[in-house]
Amino acid sequence: MKTYLVGGAVRDKLLGRGATEKDWVVVGSTPEEMHRLGFTPVGKDFPVFLHPHTKEEYALARTERKTGHGYSGFSFYCGSEVSLEEDLIRRDLTINAMAEDETGKIIDPYNGQQDLANRILRHVSPAFAEDPVRILRVARFAARYHHLGFRVADETIQLMQMMVDNGEVDHLVAERVWKETERALGEQNPDVFIEVLRNAKALARLFPEIDALFGVPQTALHHPEIDTGVHTLMSLQQAAKLSPSTSVRFATLLHDLGKAKTPPHEWPRHIAHEDRSLPLVKQLCERIAAPKEYKELALMVAQWHTHCHRALELKPATILKVLQSNDAFRRPERFEQFLLCCEADARGRTGFEDRHYPQANFFRAALSAAQNIDITAIQAQNLTGKAFGDAVNQQRLHNLLTLKNE
Template identity: 50%
Template sequence: MKTYLVGGAVRDRLLGLGHGDRDFVVVGETQATMEAAGFKAVGRDFPVFLHPETGEEHALARTERKSGRGYRGFVVDADPAVTLEEDLQRRDFTINAIAEDEEGHLIDPYGGVRDIEARVLRHVSPAFGEDPLRVLRAARFMARFAGLGFTIAPETMALMREMVASGELAELTAERVWQELRRAITSEKPSAFLRTLHDCGALAVVLPEVEALYGVPQRAEYHPEVDTGVHVELVCDMAAQLAPGDELVGFCALTHDLGKALTPEHVLPRHIGHESAGLAPLRALCERMKVPLEHRQLAECVCRDHLNVHRLPELRASTVFELISRCDGFRRPERIPRIALACEADKRGRAGLSDVDYPSGRLLRDAHAAAMAIRASDVPGELQGPELGEAMRKARIAAIAAATGKKP
């Protein structure tokens, strides 16, 4: 049995990165011979098997032929005559089209090692253009590897623009787009995902609410970067730095300023009321992409109240209590630290301001902790129902005032 390690495990080792799952390609076998050797078939769309001892995935070498529109329109051929080189040729990028045999020798027919050394993301063959999902994959790989100095090859960017112009990205399902997006916003540099899609025209197709922010000016004294699209890029990167791997905070960062795209031109560069204006496009985005409810609800909190959090040092204790209640922070206490982080990312996600202190975040967490410490048993008397609720409200406001030095 000719078995080769392929894909991300080989790529990441050559990049000096840690890697997760290892994937293997098997050449010259059939489903019958694999099962006879003890492998368990698990593939639905093409022949994939689990190793009887390690549980690692082994796929039969295969080719794919375009048979219709979209990323599902392919016919798979896993004939035993399919070669390793043919299997590698169907892959997306040269850096993912490198194999390693059992002796550790690399098989690199398409120059993947060269492109790893040059830090270039380049498509393997014209077949790249047959799968619209690969445009999003290119952007997601940039979100992961831009920090290592990767760029997209000019010919690959040109092909991606052609793919967008063809209209095939409209064939992508909401679930697949969301899957790529959630992985991008938890990567090291989400801005590279947004910038790549913006540059090839795909952002207007998959995230039109975010695309609409590019070119919208803001007041330079608050936003030295001026362009709202650039600001959102910076905020997403800051969120990834403050809350690495937290897709809830990342999604809030991405969507907090959608209302600025709706500001009337004669009002610019001011954005009065952009917080409430942003709720409608946020809800439209979430509905279209079938975003999980917790992501949507938390993003609405940040969209609606991020300026109030910024102004927290100026607010009375009762107003802080109302903000926490409005965000359901007493029933869902885990929300408040995430809201604080998303708002900090907004404040520090600005050109030249990445190192500024953000006391509002600490103040919000301290106020929340003080209010959460109040229990019904702390309230004197035998109160019930609305009377107990009102007594709890007053006690929590008093606790916030005591913890933060604010007026009730």
């Protein structure tokens, strides 16, 4: 029985990054022996155990055989004779197929260290093509390590394209798509996740609403980058700079979906694209099982972002409508997320990346002014129902008018 540190912990150690989790592979053992040593079984599909003290995961070395489609279409064998090399060859990327023994020696049968040095994300073997989740994982790793100069190997992109062409990607379940997407949105360059999926031809299958934006022109005066898909990725870049929130980044990614539905004869203008975006946002969120809070913010941003851009021109009544429609009084923290998305959209344009966005601060001041009402004085009037609400709104409108005139 031998134990090896494997996967991401080895990779990140060699990159000089701190490893948050440690995974171990056990060679030459059996489930019965692991039980005797006090390990707790947790794996459903194959034997994975928790260490009795550290609670880190220890998996028996295994081989796999493709038996069906998708992530779960495998059978596993975990005999004590399975070697470390046999276990590592079933992993996704060479940089994830390295191990370290108890002396600190690196076992690297598939040249992961060389690919680390060359900043290459390359599949280990043709078995990569048997698991469609790996398309999403490679795109996520590309987003994570882009700032270090990593790129996906051409032959790996070609293999991912083949997986799309042969329909393997269509067997991805919604929960796995969402899990990988959410993790990718949390990386330093989430826009690279979308770019890699597009290069692999997977974006059109997984996120057709986003893929449809590429090639759709916008007015050059306001969008020097012209292409709506390019603008979307630029906005996502800005969202990543403005906020670590994956909700903000997700909503920014979906904010302009309706522009893909603008009739071509109306190009490059996109009148009413906000309304056209809403069913597309709902459709996408439902298909990938996005959580409710992500969907709600995405719908808010899609519907109201142009109102935010025009904040300094709006009448007090319209400003109040925006605040009320977005539940800003009860959920100011979500309204703040909305403002960050709008700022990311405004900055996600060629030449506008560092432009000041006073509209956000104006709406912050507007919310504060509309909250600053004398509720006691209104209650003293013994008003009820609609009359009470009207009195509150009148005071809010008065405060907003004062703000506008300052």
